[in-house]
Amino acid sequence: LGNQLIRAVQLAEIGEMAAGFAHEINNPLQIIKGEHLLVETLMKEIAALLPPTSGEDLDEIQDSMDQIKLQVNRCSEITHAILKFGRKNDSKPEVLNPCDIIPEIIHMVEKKAHVEGIDMRMDIAHDTPRFQGDASQFQQVILNLVNNAMDAIAQAHGTSGGLLSVTSEKTDQGDAQINISDNGVGIGSDNIGKIFSPFFTTKPVGKGTGLGLSVCYGIIKNLGGTMTVKSEQGKGTTFVITLPAMV
Ligand code: ADP
Numbered sequence: 001l002g003n004q005l006i007r008a009v010q011l012a013e014i015g016e017m018a019a020g021f022a023h024e025i026n027n028p029l030q031i032i033k034g035e036h037l038l039v040e041t042l043m044k045e046i047a048a049l050l051p052p053t054s055g056e057d058l059d060e061i062q063d064s065m066d067q068i069k070l071q072v073n074r075c076s077e078i079t080h081a082i083l084k085f086g087r088k089n090d091s092k093p094e095v096l097n098p099c100d101i102i103p104e105i106i107h108m109v110e111k112k113a114h115v116e117g118i119d120m121r122m123d124i125a126h127d128t129p130r131f132q133g134d135a136s137q138f139q140q141v142i143l144n145l146v147n148n149a150m151d152a153i154a155q156a157h158g159t160s161g162g163l164l165s166v167t168s169e170k171t172d173q174g175d176a177q178i179n180i181s182d183n184g185v186g187i188g189s190d191n192i193g194k195i196f197s198p199f200f201t202t203k204p205v206g207k208g209t210g211l212g213l214s215v216c217y218g219i220i221k222n223l224g225g226t227m228t229v230k231s232e233q234g235k236g237t238t239f240v241i242t243l244p245a246m247v
Pocket residue numbers: 144148149152182184185186187195200201202203207208209210211212213214237
């Protein structure tokens with residue numbers, strides 16, 4: 001369907017709002033789930049109340065309780081994902097040197113890439129400018145993009161023939177630019193406008209929350225940067241991040 005260059009819009013703000021909700025929802029969830037695990041207690045209480053002959057009834061109740069636990073866990077998985085990324089108060093901005101931080105991050109995923117038969121390449125131009133950011137948030141952004149790339153590669157190639165490259169350079173305007181490219185499944189034109197939306201995912205339940213990209217976008221935007229995507233279905237995807245240079 002040809003190349004597309006899509007600029008993400010203010011959807012990250014929805015992500016921020018989601019983080020606020022997540023925080024509020026997490027508290028009651030913790031009580032249901034928490035140390036005292038209300039469903040477990042309830043189950044014991046019911047078992048104690050029923051006559052010893054009510055085995056089948058108990059099984060049915062147990063099934064319902066298991067469902068409650070499963071669904072509560074799912075909710076809590078989502079709220080944790082939002083909170084983990086959304087915590088802006090923890091951010092400690094510092095000047096980051098791409099020549100140091102990008103290789104450090106890539107080192108963390110080299111083993112996984114190797115196991116998945118992915119040829120991982122890195123090319124950090126020495127004149128890539130330093131930029132401002134919180135090191136652990138920046139790490140989250142890159143890891144999220146690399147992990148998505150690996151998923152897309154696995155879908156297209158299984159465990160051989162994958163190519164993933166992380167490069168950086170100085171833009172004509174003097175900013176830092178980081179490119180993350182894969183030869184994975186790519187993104188169709190029907191989906192490409194949605195990928196930065198919170199909760200948009202094409203991954204099966206339990207594998208994706210759909211929050212990664214919206215939060216990454218929010219982090220980059222907060223630093224005064226941009227994040228764009230270019231993709232061709234069946235060929236691959238490139239995410240481009242730019243960040244203002246720190247001089
Ligand atoms: P999640 O990974 O939990 O689904 P994200 O917000 O990180 O959430 O990604 C949203 C969706 O964008 C993914 O489900 C996938 O469909 C698409 N996507 C993201 N990165 C890539 C990529 N490199 N190649 C193909 N599709 C991608």
